[in-house]
Amino acid sequence: MTVEARLAARFDFAGRGTDGRTEALAGATTFLTMAYIVVVNPAILGQAGMPVAAVAAATCFAAGVASILMGLVANVPLALAPGMGLNAYFAFTVVGAMGVPWPTALGCVLVSGVAFLLLTLAGIRQMIVAAIPPHLFAAVAGGIGLFLGFIGLRDAGLVVNSPATGVTLGSLHQPGAILALIGLAIGAVLSARRVRAAVLIGVVATSAIGWASGATSFHPPAYSLAALGETAFQLDLGGVFGGAGRHGLGVLEILFVFLFVDLFDNLGTLVAVTRRAGLVGADGRIPRLDRMLLTDAIATIVGALAGTSTVTSYVESAAGVEAGGRTGLTAIVTGVLFLLTMLAAPYAGLIPLAASAPALILVGALMMAPLTEIDWRAPDVAIPSFLTLAAIPLTFSIANGLAFGITAHALLQLAPGRIGRGDRLLLVLAALFVVRFAWLAS
Incomplete structure (x- = not known):
């Protein structure tokens, strides 16, 4: 049996309408749209006093192992x-504002x-997924599409901060914005012509x-693979369980x-x-959800042991899906590419942001x-x-979006007295969201 045949049998190519070449292109596409994290994550965690080179290695290791798993x-x-x-x-609130050492x-x-x-x-977690109504998940999918598009527009410099309106149109004379528009045109034309590798080709060409x-x-900083040892297994559990006296309720807040965020973002x-x-099955259920x-969950543990902040599923995976994955x-x-x-x-x-940004914009558009599937004529929906x-x-958070949606849904079901036994978990979640918002406000 050839390698292609073994892969086809192992991953059910026939059942999912794909092949090895398409999957490889899709994996490369996802990597290119995510590669920025290798540079950005160390820059952010470095401001918490963590060694930048070590965090770069830990980022690649955690992303590689988690994705393969x-x-x-x-x-x-x-x-x-x-x-x-x-x-x-992690960097600005926990370590910077609260004064918690980064190993803790x-x-x-x-x-x-x-x-x-x-x-x-x-x-x-499976019960939570089952309790959330289908129209909210449809809204989440569309919201993530808008989220991706907004990130792409911002990374491209096409949308910038404004003290008057919050956001506004960026300067179209900047080289990055011009390059992003070229990339957007390339990707859009290829997508319209049904070229399966349109996103990948667009990123590489741009x-x-x-x-x-x-x-x-780009001017890369000094780097050594051996630097991983500076963060790997450097966490301080004693500081977590014995830190209540030093940090008060802060440790509980951090854990919460x-x-x-990781639960609902994921x-x-x-x-x-x-x-x-x-x-997703015809009944709305997701096969292999438990896995x-x-x-x-294991990915977050691996990331912490390697020396980086919480590892989570990436919305940029949608770029690979759009490429046929x-x-x-x-x-x-x-x-493998991360490793x-x-x-x-x-x-x-x-890979400049101006090259990956158009990919996010295109994928965002296609996720609408x-x-x-939402009945926009029914107010309670x-x-x-x-x-x-x-x-x-608008809040840059999938978790916040779900929090608003679930709370509003519970309220609109509770008001006319339509809450059933299956909705009780939603009521509990809504109450927790209200407590969370009150906590954040204080």
Whole structure:
């Protein structure tokens, strides 16, 4: 039996309508849209006093192992890496504002990962997925599409901050913006012509144009693979369990935020990507959900041991799905590329944001389809769905979007007295969300 035949049998190519070449291209596409994390994550965690080179190696290692594990265990095209947002919370709030040493903060990440694992083994996370109504998941998928598009527009410099209006149109005379528009045109034309590798071709072509024209430049810092030892297994669990006296309720707050954001960010990403890949059953259930959630929990533990903040599923996986990825081989290819990048982690910056940004914009546009499944004429459906759809990109958080949507849905079901036995978990979740918002406000 040939290697291709073995892969086809192992990952069910026939059942999912794909082949080895498509899966490899999809994995490369996902990697290119995620590669920025290899440069950005060390820059953020470095501000917490962590050694930058070590974090770069840990980022590649954690992303590589987690993505390969997801592909092997769950057979879905879902890649993982240290999460944006959670790394900023780690660096600027936990270490910077609260004064928690970074080894103790890593210990908090490990404890949250173990808690995820226990919640998964107990079936709690699966119950949460089953309790959330279908129209909210459709809104999450569309919200993530808007989220990706907004990130892409911002990375391209086409949308910038404005003190008057919050955001506004960026300067179209900047080299990065011009390059991104060229990349967007290339990707859009290829997508319209049904070229399966359109996103990947667009990223590579735009990068080449940027380097050839001098519109982009990059100066990699000093780096050594051996630096991984400076963060690996350097976490301080004693500081977590004995830190209540020094940090008060702060440690509990840290653990809660890590748990909450990772839980609901992951659920939203997982549902959106599997829906886009056509892997959701006719009954709305996600096959192998247990394996996906289990892998996600293990990924956070691996990341903490390697020396990086919470590892989570990446919405950029949708780029690989759009390129045709339908099986775990896509995630494995992405993971292998991350492991290879460990040899020269900072060189991931050779792919400029202006090249990966158009890919996110295109994928975001194509993720709007689930919004047609929502009954926008029914207020009890439309209002929670809209709040979910709007809050995800505007608050830069999938978790916040789900929090608004679930709370609104519970309220609109409770008001006319339509809460059934199956809705009780949603009421509990809504109450927890209200407590969380009150906590954040204080």
